[in-house]
Amino acid sequence: MNLLVCGRRGHLTYAPAEDDLRARLHAETALGAAWRCLRCGDFVLGAPRMTGPAADAPLVPRGRALRDAIILRLLAFERFVKGVFVLAAGYGVIQFRDSRDAIQRAFHEDVPLLKPFTDKIGWNLENSAVVETIRRVIEARSDTLLWVGIALLAYGVLQLAEGTGLWLLKRWGEYFALIATSFGLPIEVYELTERFTWFRVAALVINVAAVVYLLVSKRLFGLRGGRAAYEAERHEMSLMEVEHAAEGQPAGVPG
Structure with a gap:
């Protein structure tokens, strides 16, 4: 896995300022100087990618650091997905305001047609939370829908910003x-x-x-x-x- 990451991102060579560590991470070969990669452990020809005090060396994501990065990026992915859906919902609510009457008529005419099927599967359509939520949105005033849409868009943007911060660790x-x-x-x-x-x-x-x-x-x-x-x-x-x-x-x- 480490070699795959190095192949994709390049080796992570580091020349510490401390002489003893520097000497142990460095090797002279017939082809020139080589430095050991902190990720995969192989010696790599050429100048080190970074230099500085050992305490400032980059934290290679493995062990606990890798686990933390995976958890945070899973959380970030969930935020990204939620943010996209919320933005789509906000856009839909704002666009929906102009055709509210037509959608309201379709809702009241078409939903009852589903009742025979929902009765067979044991779903109480009349008391469904989903149907009730849709009904409240449809019957809301146009300016109310506008503010609902704006709030959804703002929340979606916050979700994407949160996901970005988590993804970048x-x-x-x-x-x-x-x-x-x-x-x-x-x-x-x-x-x-x-x-x-x-x-x-x-x-x-x-x-x-x-x-x-x-x-x-x-x-x-x-x-x-x-x-x-x-x-x-x-x-x-x-x-x-x-x-x-x-x-x-x-x-x-x-x-």
Whole structure:
């Protein structure tokens, strides 16, 4: 896997400022100088890709760092999908205002035609939450629909911004996700009390787990030492990457 990543992104060679580590990561060959890749451990001909103190070496995503990146990007993907759907809904509501009368007539004429089928499968069409929501939207005033559409568009943009921050593994994205998800939890709890479904339970559990994970793992809002402890942990892991690479073994593998 490491070789595949290096083949796609290029080797991650690093020349530390510390002489002992620098010497162990460097080799002279008949073809010239070579430096050990921090990701795959192979020696690569040419100048190092980066230089600097060992503590500032890039954090190669493997082990815990790789797990964190995967979790954050899964959350980001969920935000991207939700954001696209919300934007589409907002656009649809705004466009729908101009043809509301025609859609309202179609709704009242066509929905009753589904009742024989829904009766057979045990679905109470008249008391369906989906149908009730559609009915409320259709019967809303035009200016109300406009504000609903604008609100949906704004929410969709926020979802995409949140997803971008998480995908890029940015600190502000983690705070953004934590705050936005936390504000949504009371609404999810209320919806669950209004109507219990396993889908809503699963969504609530996932969002609670995301909040706890971000708080504890990323040390947000000063938890477990806050940003200083988080950066110190990253620097320590970065130094370990250089030391392990200098020993000629992949990072995270005990010597």
